[in-house]
Amino acid sequence: MQVENIIALGVNHKTAPVAIREKLAFSGDCQEPLRIVRGIEGCEECCILSTCNRVEIIFVSNQPEVTSREVRKFLFSKSNLTEEETKKYSYLHYGRDAIIHLFRVASSLDSMIVGEPQILGQLKQAFRDATEEKCTGLVLNRFIQKAFSVAKRIRTETNIGGSAVSISYAAVQLAKKIFGDLSDKKVLLIGAGEMAELAAEHLINQGIKEVVVANRTLERAVKLARRFNGSAVSLEELIPQLETVDILISSTGATDLVLRRDDVKPIMRQRMNRPLFLIDIAVPRDLDPELNDLDNIYLYDIDDLKNVVDINKEARDKEAACGERIVGEETLKFQQWLAGMEISPTISQVRKRADDIIQLELTRTFGQLKELSPKDKKSIEKLATSISNKLLHNPIIFLKSITSGDDVELNIDMFRQIFGLDQDKSDNVLKD
Secondary structure, three states: OOHHHEEEEEEEOOOOOHHHHHHHOOOOOOHHHHHHHHOOOOEEEEEEEEOOOEEEEEEEEOOHHHHHHHHHHHHOOOOOOOHHHHHHHOEEEEHHHHHHHHHHHHOOOOOOOOOOOHHHHHHHHHHHHHHHOOOOOHHHHHHHHHHHHHHHHHHHHOOOOOOOOOHHHHHHHHHHHHHOOOOOOEEEEEOOOHHHHHHHHHHHHOOOOEEEEEEOOHHHHHHHHHHOOOEEEEHHHHHHHOOOOOEEEEOOOOOOOOEOHHHHHHHHHHOOOOOEEEEEOOOOOOEOHHHHHOOOEEEEEHHHHHHOOOOOHHHHHHHHHHHHHHHHHHHHHHHHHHHHHHHHHHHHHHHHHHHHHHHHHHHHHHHHOOOOOHHHHHHHHHHHHHHHHHHHHHHHHHHHHOOOOOHHHHHHHHHHHHOOOOOOOOOHHHOO
């Protein structure tokens, strides 16, 4: 297994705007996309991570360039972008760079808001989906599990989570920055998922007056609203609710717009043009971008959250630097494991070859010295094995010490040539 066979390809908030990312996001489960990627030429293992801020595919391929090209085509298949544009908006990491990338993603070092806790849970769900579809194997199982442990180590050894904020918290902070005191405000949450729940928690902490939850499944809305002593409505009741709320935060998994400009325009007259603050933290977007054209409506999407007040930025950056060091250490450890996978078959072969030679020579010797007792034969066998082990000890230690870079393959080839591991079994050394 060569390190360059591990690949990460995707888009995130750094490489592509939300208008591009929402075209690539996988709504619902990833069963069918996983099957398609697994069927691409050269792909041996794969996992798909689709969140608000990133859509990426981690895979193992015995034909890295061929598979990468086809995976990128699949990822952008519904985007109507040119090949050059798909390269512009995406990233492609091979080998060590792919390892570092996933470790940084799992640890939230690559998140829009460094230290947010949601990404690790999202990666764990993506991994569960991939394993259920039997799309992972020895390498990805070890790789992604290692990413989990790296994230845990960073959380334990740094304070990156203590000074960080989630996307939902950033949305609430933006509302607070615009309105000031939120204690007399009423908020409407569209969606009853994790993002909505986190937003509600932060709003309650800020002393919000009232929370209303609207969701396609009323039962889920009621359950979430009950947690915060709020009320629940169905999506059909959404428009009337706009007459009284001050803040709307939308985070559904809908594939189409939930609220359009023409839906809201009449409501503004009934509100006497009282300001309405809208935050869209869904991908694909829930709220019509044209809402921003209406007077006294302030619409922010997930990309706008980059511009919120950077809470404890200096402290987070300091903790992130410690996290980057840990990522470097853990990357080296994982590369050593990969190198061990590549080296182990060669070590097994050279030991077997040595054993074959010992058995051949012992058989020949014992055939000539027929007067040897069983005890003498046992001593000679032990001596031959001991000599073989001592001769192989340093070469094997040297081979195990090469753990990264092109030296691994070069030294394995050299080792195999020296010990004739690729020669035919009829080689003279094994002949009588």
